[in-house]
Amino acid sequence: NAGVTQTPKFRILKIGQSMTLQCTQDMNHNYMYWYRQDPGMGLKLIYYSVGAGITDKGEVPNGYNVSRSTTEDFPLRLELAAPSQTSVYFCASSSTSGGSYEQYFGPGTRLTVT
Amino acid sequence: GIQVEQSPPDLILQEGANSTLRCNFSDSVNNLQWFHQNPWGQLINLFYIPSGTKQNGRLSATTVATERYSLLYISSSQTTDSGVYFCAVAQIYNQGGKLIFGQGTELSVKP
Numbered sequence: 001n002a003g004v005t006q007t008p009k010f011r012i013l014k015i016g017q018s019m020t021l022q023c024t025q026d027m028n029h030n031y032m033y034w035y036r037q038d039p040g041m042g043l044k045l046i047y048y049s050v051g052a053g054i055t056d057k058g059e060v061p062n063g064y065n066v067s068r069s070t071t072e073d074f075p076l077r078l079e080l081a082a083p084s085q086t087s088v089y090f091c092a093s094s095s096t097s098g099g100s101y102e103q104y105f106g107p108g109t110r111l112t113v114t
Numbered sequence: 115g116i117q118v119e120q121s122p123p124d125l126i127l128q129e130g131a132n133s134t135l136r137c138n139f140s141d142s143v144n145n146l147q148w149f150h151q152n153p154w155g156q157l158i159n160l161f162y163i164p165s166g167t168k169q170n171g172r173l174s175a176t177t178v179a180t181e182r183y184s185l186l187y188i189s190s191s192q193t194t195d196s197g198v199y200f201c202a203v204a205q206i207y208n209q210g211g212k213l214i215f216g217q218g219t220e221l222s223v224k225p
Binding site: 031033035041042043044045048049050056058059088090092094096100101102103104105107108110 | 118144145147149155156157159162164200202204206209210211212213215216217218
């Protein structure tokens with residue numbers, strides 16, 4: 001199992017550009033999450049999904065969009081990038097079966113908006 | 115919402131020393147995880163431990179759910195243990211079980 005994979009690893013955007021961060025998991029997990037981590041801080045939830053076709057907002061959703069058309073993929077779309085979106089983005093997944101809610105994280109995407 | 119507090123914020127150790135990191139949380143939870151974020155930014159799952167005690171090599175963790183705290187023990191520390199240790203908790207029926215992270219303990223192990 002590759003676990004949770006994210007692409008790209010690094011990206012530099014100009015203000016106003018758009019991009020999609022890709023996230024794929026091969027563990028057949030029903031729950032998937034997008035978090036962002038600002039320097040010196042813990043992670044904060046942007047969006048989450050409890051299954052294909054179902055998404056909902058987290059704490060910091062403004063400026064982002066998501067979709068979940070398959071169990072495996074959960075892309076995060078940035079529209080009109082702003083300097084405040086400079087951060088490290090982590091995708092995670094978990095299963096709610098078997099009584100364990102452990103979340104598994106991808107390696108992260110480091111995004112700089114200038 | 116749930117508050118998560120970690121202590122100490124910073125810790126400097128000589129190689130071979132032992133340490134205890136603490137995580138206090140303000141409400142009952144279904145999920146508690148400890149992570150190590152290495153100097154390259156990667157988040158490594160250490161323990162999934164909503165209650166009880168677990169051990170993995172030189173690391174062990176204990177969560178006392180009724181008293182709302184968890185402890186991470188590092189024994190015989192090595193320079194590769196350096197990085198930031200995060201505690202994170204979740205309530206499964208709150209926003210899909212989103213993890214709420216503490217501010218972390220930054221550990222530096224000197225040779």
